[in-house]
Amino acid sequence: MTDAVDLVVVGSVALDSVQSPAGAVVDALGGSAVYFSLAASTFCKVGIVAVVGDDFPDEHTELLRRRGVDVAGLSRERGETFRWKGVYSDDFSARTTIETRLNVFAGFKPEVPDAYRKARFLFLGNISPQLQAHVLGQMDDTVVAAADTMNFWIDSNRDAVLDVLGACGGVMLNDEEARALSRESNLIKAAGFLLDRGPRFAVVKKGEHGCLLAHGEQLFQLPSYPVEDVRDPTGAGDSFAGGFLGYLAHEGNATWETLKGAAAAGTAVASFGVEGFSVNGLLRASPAGLNERMSALARMCALVPPRL
Amino acid sequence: MTDAVDLVVVGSVALDSVQSPAGAVVDALGGSAVYFSLAASTFCKVGIVAVVGDDFPDEHTELLRRRGVDVAGLSRERGETFRWKGVYSDDFSARTTIETRLNVFAGFKPEVPDAYRKARFLFLGNISPQLQAHVLGQMDDTVVAAADTMNFWIDSNRDAVLDVLGACGGVMLNDEEARALSRESNLIKAAGFLLDRGPRFAVVKKGEHGCLLAHGEQLFQLPSYPVEDVRDPTGAGDSFAGGFLGYLAHEGNATWETLKGAAAAGTAVASFGVEGFSVNGLLRASPAGLNERMSALARMCALVPPRL
Numbered sequence: 001m002t003d004a005v006d007l008v009v010v011g012s013v014a015l016d017s018v019q020s021p022a023g024a025v026v027d028a029l030g031g032s033a034v035y036f037s038l039a040a041s042t043f044c045k046v047g048i049v050a051v052v053g054d055d056f057p058d059e060h061t062e063l064l065r066r067r068g069v070d071v072a073g074l075s076r077e078r079g080e081t082f083r084w085k086g087v088y089s090d091d092f093s094a095r096t097t098i099e100t101r102l103n104v105f106a107g108f109k110p111e112v113p114d115a116y117r118k119a120r121f122l123f124l125g126n127i128s129p130q131l132q133a134h135v136l137g138q139m140d141d142t143v144v145a146a147a148d149t150m151n152f153w154i155d156s157n158r159d160a161v162l163d164v165l166g167a168c169g170g171v172m173l174n175d176e177e178a179r180a181l182s183r184e185s186n187l188i189k190a191a192g193f194l195l196d197r198g199p200r201f202a203v204v205k206k207g208e209h210g211c212l213l214a215h216g217e218q219l220f221q222l223p224s225y226p227v228e229d230v231r232d233p234t235g236a237g238d239s240f241a242g243g244f245l246g247y248l249a250h251e252g253n254a255t256w257e258t259l260k261g262a263a264a265a266g267t268a269v270a271s272f273g274v275e276g277f278s279v280n281g282l283l284r285a286s287p288a289g290l291n292e293r294m295s296a297l298a299r300m301c302a303l304v305p306p307r308l
Numbered sequence: 309m310t311d312a313v314d315l316v317v318v319g320s321v322a323l324d325s326v327q328s329p330a331g332a333v334v335d336a337l338g339g340s341a342v343y344f345s346l347a348a349s350t351f352c353k354v355g356i357v358a359v360v361g362d363d364f365p366d367e368h369t370e371l372l373r374r375r376g377v378d379v380a381g382l383s384r385e386r387g388e389t390f391r392w393k394g395v396y397s398d399d400f401s402a403r404t405t406i407e408t409r410l411n412v413f414a415g416f417k418p419e420v421p422d423a424y425r426k427a428r429f430l431f432l433g434n435i436s437p438q439l440q441a442h443v444l445g446q447m448d449d450t451v452v453a454a455a456d457t458m459n460f461w462i463d464s465n466r467d468a469v470l471d472v473l474g475a476c477g478g479v480m481l482n483d484e485e486a487r488a489l490s491r492e493s494n495l496i497k498a499a500g501f502l503l504d505r506g507p508r509f510a511v512v513k514k515g516e517h518g519c520l521l522a523h524g525e526q527l528f529q530l531p532s533y534p535v536e537d538v539r540d541p542t543g544a545g546d547s548f549a550g551g552f553l554g555y556l557a558h559e560g561n562a563t564w565e566t567l568k569g570a571a572a573a574g575t576a577v578a579s580f581g582v583e584g585f586s587v588n589g590l591l592r593a594s595p596a597g598l599n600e601r602m603s604a605l606a607r608m609c610a611l612v613p614p615r616l
Contacts, residue, residue: 042616091493185399188534209517210531219608221531223518226496247614261614287616298613300527305606306555306569308350308595 005047005070006249008116009036009242010135011125011148012105013050013074015081017098018277020088022231028278029060031082032125032148035235037069038282039242039269042290044249046242047116049073049135053081053104067283072113077104092230112138121249123241124168126150129160136167144254146170146203146245154180166198169254172241174205187212188219201259203244205237213263215256222263223301225271225293232277236270239282243269268293313355313378314557316424317344317550318443319433319456320413321358321382323389325406326585328396330539336586337368339390340433340456343543345377346590347550347577350598352557354550355424357381357443361389361412375591380421385412400538420446429557431549432476434458437468444475452562454478454511454553462488474506477562480549482513495520496527509567511552513545521571523564530571531609533579533601540585544578547590551577569602576601 016030033050040046047070052061054076064071082105085098110131117138122145124132132147139145145168149161154177161181165171171194179185182193187204191214194202204212210223243266251258271293272285319341325334341358348354355378360369362384372379390413393406418439425446430453432440440455447453453476457469462485469489473479479502487493490501495512499522502510512520518531551574559566579601580593 091487093493179399185401186536186538188536206517209514210529212531212534219534220611221518221534221608222611223520223529223531226520226527226529228494228496230494250616257612260611264611264614291613291615294615295613298611300529301609301611303528303530303568303572303606303609304565305599305603306572307599307602308558 003045003070003115005116005119006044007040007046007121007123007245008049008073008112008119008139009033009040009046009123009125010049010110010127011036011238012082013052013056014084015056016234016278017083017085018088018232018234019086020092020232021090022229023277025277027083029063030084030235030278032235032238034064034279035238035273035282036123036125036242037064038067038279039239039266039273039285040246040249041068042269042285042287043243043246043265045070046246047073047113047119049110049112049116051075051077051104051108053077053079056081073111073116075111077107079104086234088233092233110135120144120252121245122146123245124148124164125238126153129153129157129164132164133160133167136164144169144248146172146241148172148241149177149181151177151180162197165194168199170201170203171199172203172205172244174207174237178204201254203263205240207236210267211240211263213259215259218256220260220263222267222297225267225297227271227274230274231281233274236274239273240266240270243267264294264297265290267297311353311378311423313424313427314352315348315354315429315431315553316357316381316420316427316447317341317348317354317431317433318357318418318435319344319546320390321360321364322392324542324586325391325393326396326540326542327394328400328540329398330537331585333585335391337371338392338543338586340543340546342372342587343546343581343590344431344433344550345372346375346587347547347581347593348554348557349376350577350593350595351551351554351573353378354554355381355421355427357418357420357424359383359385359412359416361385361387364389381419381424383419385415387412394542396541400541403541418443428452428560429553430454431553432456432472433546434461437461437465437472440472441468441475444472452477452556454480454549456480456549457485457489459485459488470505473502476507478509478511479507480511480513480552482515482545486512509562511571513548515544519548519571519575521567523567526564528568528571530575530605533575533605535579535582538582539589541582544582547581548574548578550574572602572605573598575605
């Protein structure tokens with residue numbers, strides 16, 4: 001029997017091979033649900049719904065469990081775990097995917113464990129909109145669901161993507177996805193389009209340029225935390241999402257003030273994440289370290305408005 | 309005889325032909341010194357050091373004068389005014405220069421009028437570092453000089469560019485220039501490199517992504533003001549610089565608090581600038597409108613740091 005969780009994430013678990021100007025790793029722990037859940041685990045009790053192959057090292061499952069992530073929803077199928085291989089350019093400005101092998105992830109049919117169904121917070125990672133809807137339908141008391149997507153689904157299934165967003169309390173996309181889905185090049189207009197489809201809040205992730213949060217007529221903009229030594233940006237957006245939803249679950253609401261705090265939490269945890277390869281940076285994100293970076297962010301953005 | 313001014317700008321005056329998704333203009337008023345001085349004129353008394361040809365319409369000079377810009381340093385030479393022609397892409401993400409004709413600007417030898425020499429604030433636009441040094445040498449009591457540059461000078465005259473920066477109190481570059489000059493891809497490191505060369509503050513302009521301000525060990529990050537209807541981004545960086553230096557001159561100092569306010573002033577005035585072609589957006593930047601946008605910016609970035 002498993003405990004109840006506050007937050008459920010559905011997404012990928014992968015073995016990533018990454019090369020960046022700072023080094024390289026082979027078959028290291030990765031995947032959106034891994035980055036998300038490790039980032040969220042400092043803030044709340046998070047449960048993961050994902051699939052791995054029979055080659056997935058037990059030590060990775062053990063690591064998740066040790067960090068407080070509930071793995072009752074992590075199913076093990078015959079076959080190989082999802083593999084991704086990518087290379088970053090010399091200044092980290094571009095990323096090239098060398099290889100993607102979906103393996104067991106290709107047949108992923110997410111089933112939410114009973115113990116997760118009463119969770120009040122849910123994050124739908126970038127699986128197909130049909131599977132996202134399938135997961136949403138299995139939840140009993142979700143108050144805040146937020147959905148991610150990717151250009152592949154926007155291009156092939158735009159209506160289904162919009163339907164899922166309409167059924168969610170929030171949407172969290174990167175800038176490119178927000179532009180593609182809304183067909184608006186201006187991000188303020190793109191966020192407005194997303195809100196018009198139903199969600200109460202929209203977060204546009206802009207990578208090193210921070211994020212934009214929209215809620216009704218209100219806008220909040222937060223720059224990224226200045227990291228001098230980036231080693232591996234893989235999973236930064238998923239870590240941000242994990243910190244964001246984790247903080248909402250920690251506070252138990254999604255008011256405007258909580259949403260702004262969540263943006264700071266996501267930003268702080270993601271800044272730790274990019275300082276190490278695979279999940280090594282995230283593992284160094286302690287509550288004290290997060291508090292320090294969230295305070296520094298607030299100081300770094302504090303402005304007394306000048307008056308003429 | 310001309311009056312004393314608070315702030316002097318040296319740079320270009322141009323007739324620009326611009327095409328954007330929102331429309332087009334031909335031979336419209338432009339140039340770095342024009343954008344800068346019109347942006348600064350709401351904040352302080354600014355004098356312009358620049359050159360135009362004998363084809364330069366009197367109505368443009370009259371417009372500058374009517375907006376309070378001192379034109380004693382605007383010399384008129386035989387020949388044509390600097391011409392620039394550019395096209396923006398459909399989503400404003402790229403700009404292509406179609407034609408640049410320096411004309412009288414090619415032989416520009418800036419001479420600072422006597423009445424300007426006691427100004428305490430100076431902005432050196434992107435002329436050659438040798439001419440920037442020549443202007444700096446003509447000033448008597450400059451407290452804060454800030455210099456811009458461009459990749460052409462960084463590539464051909466890097467040492468001279470660094471010498472001028474070392475003699476200035478501040479430096480203001482866009483992200484691409486900051487990276488090229490410092491040879492650092494990380495902007496925090498790039499800003500640190502610039503400060504190590506002598507200036508007390510460094511501003512890195514990131515266009516739609518806002519700006520980064522560094523001063524000693526302190527960092528400040530400000531997003532851009534969200535503009536829904538961009539019409540012409542030409543001159544936005546120069547308008548930002550004009551608002552920034554204009555606000556410093558208005559306050560009469562360059563303390564940390566004043567520098568942060570200056571970033572807000574530059575951001576607000578630049579946001580008006582991009583809403584119209586040529587200088588039409590800037591002309592709509594009233595003190596009341598600027599106050600409103602500076603307050604909105606402060607609200608939009610205000611963060612109570614969460615604590616775990």
